[in-house]
Structures are given as C-alpha cells and as structure tokens.
Amino acid sequence: MLTTLKHIPKRKFTYQYPEDPRSVEERNDRYRGIHKLPLDPEGNVKCVACFMCATACPADCITIQGGQGYQREKYPEVFEINMLRCIFCGYCVEACPEDAIQMTGITLPQYFRERQKEGEVLGSSRKDFIFDQEMLIANNDIPEQGLHPDS
Structure with a gap:
C-alpha cells in the first residue's frame, strides 16, 4: 500500500494512444517510421541491389530486382516495400x-493524411500500401528524421 501511495503524485508513463497521441517532437532520433531511398550527389539511388536488406527482413516485405548498366555496376530496376507486411x-x-x-x-x-491534403487518394486499396521506388524516393522530402545508419 505504501508503494502505491508513493507513486500517485509522480508523472504517468502511460499514454492513452488514440485519445492522447504523442507528438513528433517527443519521439527519439531512432524512431522507426516509413522508409525512404536517399539519392547520391549525382541524383542516382544509392542502392546497388545487393539484396542484403531483403535478406535481413524478417517479414519478407522487400522486393528487389537488380539490373546492370554501363554507368553503374548494379542498380535496382524494381525496389518495392509492402507496408502491410512490414513490421518496422x-x-x-x-x-x-x-x-x-x-x-x-x-x-x-x-503519411497518408499528408498525401491526402495534397489531393492524392491513398489507402483505399491494398496496392496503395506497396511503396515502389518512385514513392520511396519522393519520401526524401519528409523533414522528420527517423532511424538512419548514423544513429
């Protein structure tokens, strides 16, 4: 009983999620949100189609088909992430x-709320949750930083 009374005046650690969502500022720098594919200084995708991300994924949600070109050794012709399967x-x-x-x-x-404000209709079918390479590159304009290799 003494333990219970001692903890009553302290700050609560439980958040009532739907009613009281946490703001983006409260999240730490290793927060795991949606994915993005950054570009190198030349404007190409940094990915070299090594399939290590697809191999490491326990949910098997990453699909890569590699291609070879004369300017780059390997690059991804198809890079898709199925967000319905991803466990982040x-x-x-x-x-x-x-x-x-x-x-x-x-x-x-x-993400879907922001895109709907821009006039896009997303989230109405399952194919909207499969992010292709163009969508992942377009996510580079999202200013909030989550989990990245430097953190």
Missing part, C-alpha cells in the same frame, strides 16, 4: 552497406 524493425537499415535505405520520423497513417 529497422533491420533493413542496419543491414544496408551503402546506407541506401533510411526510415523517416512519421508513421504510415500520418
């Missing part, structure tokens, strides 16, 4: 030797 563990970020995949600081529902 961050293993893909840790496994990537080229730092070619990062996570932003926003959640999937926040």
Whole structure:
C-alpha cells in the first residue's frame, strides 16, 4: 500500500494512444517510421541491389530486382516495400552497406493524411500500401528524421 501511495503524485508513463497521441517532437532520433531511398550527389539511388536488406527482413516485405548498366555496376530496376507486411524493425537499415535505405520520423497513417491534403487518394486499396521506388524516393522530402545508419 505504501508503494502505491508513493507513486500517485509522480508523472504517468502511460499514454492513452488514440485519445492522447504523442507528438513528433517527443519521439527519439531512432524512431522507426516509413522508409525512404536517399539519392547520391549525382541524383542516382544509392542502392546497388545487393539484396542484403531483403535478406535481413524478417517479414519478407522487400522486393528487389537488380539490373546492370554501363554507368553503374548494379542498380535496382524494381525496389518495392509492402507496408502491410512490414513490421518496422529497422533491420533493413542496419543491414544496408551503402546506407541506401533510411526510415523517416512519421508513421504510415500520418503519411497518408499528408498525401491526402495534397489531393492524392491513398489507402483505399491494398496496392496503395506497396511503396515502389518512385514513392520511396519522393519520401526524401519528409523533414522528420527517423532511424538512419548514423544513429
């Protein structure tokens, strides 16, 4: 009983999520949000299609088909992440030797709300949750930083 009375005046650690969501500022720098594919200074995707992120993914949600070109040794012709299967563990970020995949600081529902404000209709079918290479590159404009190789 003494332990219970001692903890009553202290700050609560439980957040009532739907009613009291945490703000982005309260999250730490290793927060695991949606993915993005950063570009190198030449404007190409950093990914070299080594398949290490797809191999490390326990949910098997990353699909890569590699291609070869004369300017680059290997590059991804197809790079897709199925967000319905992704468990946001961050293993893909840790496994990537080229730092070619990062996570932003926003959640999937926040992402869809922002895109709907811009006039896009998203989230109405399952194919909207499969992020292709163009969508992942477009996520580079998201300012919130989440899990990345330097953290």
